[in-house]
Amino acid sequence: MMNRIDQKFKTQDKILSIYFSAGFPNIDDTRIIIKELESAGVDMIEIGLPFSDPLADGPTIQESSNIAIKNGMSSQKLFNQLKNIRNETSIPLVIMGYFNPILQFGIENFCKKCKDVGIDGLIIPDLPVNVYNNRYKSIFQKYELYNMFLITPQTSEERIRYIDDISKGFIYMVSDASITGAKNKINLNQKKYFNRISKMKLKTPTIIGFGISNSKTYNTAISHSNGAIIGSAFIKFIEKNGTKKIKEFVEKFR
């Protein structure tokens, strides 16, 4: 069976992906949010596994992670929640989480559970490419899980080529030199960077994330790539509006 991520990129030009922190605002919102997102027409979902010390995240995601942890979220809890998710949805599901909780769960165990519940890939911001390659790649492969890597405006061309080479699924283009957090604008330098990557004609699809918050930034992002990920803006929205009005949120981007 083809990985759902690849399938999605094959069948669709521009991808709208939404990130949320599992266990936020309420511990049992995970399935609800996934189903709401899918029925709202989202193309891919990143499920954030909360971590106490999320180095690459801004205040919004930090805060949602803290609440999720207080609510009792953990790797095991998440897998329990996702147990029969594939009976209900076929949307690509990616878990995004820091390395330490995964390490504590046991890498192999974690990957196995991912496969069991039907997760398609992982984004682990603090697991560097070379460590992954040398130590963990074979485990991921065994469980047919994609591991997605990030690139940033500072990533050298050479390294981008290398990452493209070993990547599966997509490359996560961090939109700016920044941590996560909703921003209003995409500036000229960012556009230049998007163009630069675009011109490299990578074999792997790219999705732009960090700072995508409204239709304007979203449209700019997808005009330079294969899709965009919205995180903080979505979390702020459900913090304010709960899980009932998710369609409203998604509609703004369509």
Next chain:
Amino acid sequence: MMNRIDQKFKTQDKILSIYFSAGFPNIDDTRIIIKELESAGVDMIEIGLPFSDPLADGPTIQESSNIAIKNGMSSQKLFNQLKNIRNETSIPLVIMGYFNPILQFGIENFCKKCKDVGIDGLIIPDLPVNVYNNRYKSIFQKYELYNMFLITPQTSEERIRYIDDISKGFIYMVSDASITGAKNKINLNQKKYFNRISKMKLKTPTIIGFGISNSKTYNTAISHSNGAIIGSAFIKFIEKNGTKKIKEFVEKFR
């Protein structure tokens, strides 16, 4: 004319001497206090010239000095107050003061003024014997002023002999290793020290001062010497009772 101090010791066995700070409690109390003391039967008076930083004095005299200075007391002021004092009294009068105000007034000028108003001697605690001898003795002699020296329980026998040798008037025996201040008792060590000095059979009369406060300490003191000086206890008394009841105070010692 024989110095009034010598005269007093010649005619009287045991001397009661009282110290007060000039300008305390009120700036113009100086003459009143002198006359009250004389009529109460005191034998000698030490007029304290107040100083801002009286190193050898305890809190009572320090405080009275501060008030006196605030009231406007100064060397010149004191001499003005004492101008015709010898029309009114023949009691031996000694000025006790620290060296700096005297130095500022001018030593010679100060001595001259002392002679003019009829002062008999000076006690300057911070003018050491050798400095006096080398630099100022001739001036004192010119104005027929006695300069009295202190001895303490720590003063060596050799030095006591030397001081006795050069002394005129009396030797001021500091009763204890201490600064001024009323005390209730004279202890065994002090008595031993009094006896030791007594046995030295000095040519100069001795008066015991510092810590003499009541008839008991007074009587012990005069039983070992030629007299005693009361300071802090008297100042406390007039602070409380003003200058009207000085007789009451003095009577307790007779």
Next chain:
Amino acid sequence: MKYNVDNKGYYGDFGGAYIPEMLYPNISELEKNYKKISSEPKFINEFNYLLKQYVGRPTPLYYAKRLSKKYKTKIYLKREDLCHTGAHKINNTIGQILLAEKLGKKRIIAETGAGQHGVATATVCALKGLKCIIYMGEIDIIRQSPNVARMKMLGAEVRPAKSGSKTLKDATNEAIRDWINNPTDTHYIIGSVVGPHPYPDMVARFQSVISKEIKKQLKIKEGTPFPDYLIACVGGGSNAAGTFYEYLDETKVKIIAVEAAGKGIETGKSAATSALGKEGIIHGSRTLLMQTEDGQITEPYSISAGLDYPGVGPMHANLFRTKRAEFISISDDEAMTAGLELSQLEGIIPAIETGHAFAIFQQKKFKPNDILVINLSGRGDKDLDTYIDYFKL
């Protein structure tokens, strides 16, 4: 060297660089350059010049007569408290500021716990005229207020870290986030032997001047460069790394690392990583850290802001796992008592961090002929309020 870093950036199982891609250019720039630049004669000369003329090195190795008498053994104190700014921290900041200069950086960031590293960083930034921003936990800003004042006097901006336990761990998170946001003009001066490779090795090298001096000084005093025991407190572990560095492979020299037990290891209010920690990732390094079963990092506790950290540097994790070093946990109370004792026996008021090292005598006996070198990592000026409150002086 067996116990030192390998060429991949690991100490045994520990170390490495577990960093988000956003930091890759910075970390690899450092990794490529730190050894090269720091071994150029020009660099070495300026480093040594500043250590001598500005920091006041060599610091004495002082024989503590009254302390030795009390504990019936021979105790030498390595006087890092006499360094300019009052702790060993400046050895490292001098090294890193020179490196930052060579790399053309214009803006310096740092985290700080006790404030000593913040002050040491602000100091070298003033010396070099570079912009300086210090992240410090909100709680530490209160309990180490003299150091906050010093940083401000030195022209640094102090930014409070308000997340988590509001202490060193969180200040480090904030500094890393700043670096992610400012990847080109900024150098991040980490203050201990923690963080991603090459930081642990780089900081240990700059701090190794401590053990280099001990070797020479002890040779003169005792005829041998080798003490029986080396003792140092461990927060992240930089003063300890500096103290142990030259002796790592001299296994006849016993090494004791002293951690903060806080209110006691069992109380849940502790920062004793070796006793309570498990292998994991913190601040880009694979090491021992205190964490929940789920891998959430635990909020540590110690009365001493500089030890109030849930991890240890990877060198120390390895020294612990290989049993090269003995790890001892000292409670708040023991550390405070030892601090007061050193003050009154030797006239030296130690930092509370340092007080932990001196509390060793409350747990361990030594022989009359044992030669001990204790690193007196810093002075206690910053801790006076805490001492006064604690002892009701």
Next chain:
Amino acid sequence: MKYNVDNKGYYGDFGGAYIPEMLYPNISELEKNYKKISSEPKFINEFNYLLKQYVGRPTPLYYAKRLSKKYKTKIYLKREDLCHTGAHKINNTIGQILLAEKLGKKRIIAETGAGQHGVATATVCALKGLKCIIYMGEIDIIRQSPNVARMKMLGAEVRPAKSGSKTLKDATNEAIRDWINNPTDTHYIIGSVVGPHPYPDMVARFQSVISKEIKKQLKIKEGTPFPDYLIACVGGGSNAAGTFYEYLDETKVKIIAVEAAGKGIETGKSAATSALGKEGIIHGSRTLLMQTEDGQITEPYSISAGLDYPGVGPMHANLFRTKRAEFISISDDEAMTAGLELSQLEGIIPAIETGHAFAIFQQKKFKPNDILVINLSGRGDKDLDTYIDYFKL
């Protein structure tokens, strides 16, 4: 030496011992012994040992690059701030505690203004296990509270002086009174080159290590032991005496003594003794002091507790009268500004006392080739509250 003390204890017209008879045995015991004891090899060895191993001497002579650039001249800083306890004061207390020990004293008293001398005294008392009582003006206890805390940590008792201006002068009075009350077992460690002979000379000798080191260090750095200018702040004058000592008779070396003008010489809120003082007696010494026409000692004022004294030591009175030294008055504002500037240009936060010396550049220009040595008499940790309040940092 022409400008040094004569064998009667005078510097020209100044000095001597104007003490009450109660102090005669103590002062003459000292006078008889201080030179003899302090020139015995055993004493010299222990003094030098402690200065090196405990205090951390020699202190560097540091070329202040950024300050030199700003003021277009060559500025060296003698780093007394790096001494154990943070100021030059400890040079003297080490010497005196050894002397007290030899004299069999069991109890030590001292006065303190900024608290640095109090801390230095409490420190050596802890080191030697002697009882220690420190007199400190009530106002100084408030404005130098970190040092009060340090003294308590070191086991000293701090007694407030509540008379007069409640500052250094009054603390000195109280200490002298204590000595009168305790003539046999007690040694009084005076903290500056003030008080009756032999104190000014004794303290100057113990502090002279500063200029001895400058000579050697400058020779290495500049090829000559002679700077063009020596600059130091003067409270009582001990750091200045130490800085000038070896150069007193080298008249090619210009000497600048910096006094505290407080809010300004004309304001009545000042401590600039040379500008405002007249010859007189203070604390047993004939010297220049601020006083009324009647000879009452004036209450001085300076933002800096260590300079808030109405006199100067007799050595300095003589240097002023003979014009060997130039005296300059620096206001609170100038001193504070200079303190901040040094912090931000060189990464060294000076004591406010010391800040006065650095304010020289606000009043005087130097030539590009002039070599200046400024004594950095102490660090500013004790003054952080004052700085922060003043600059609203």
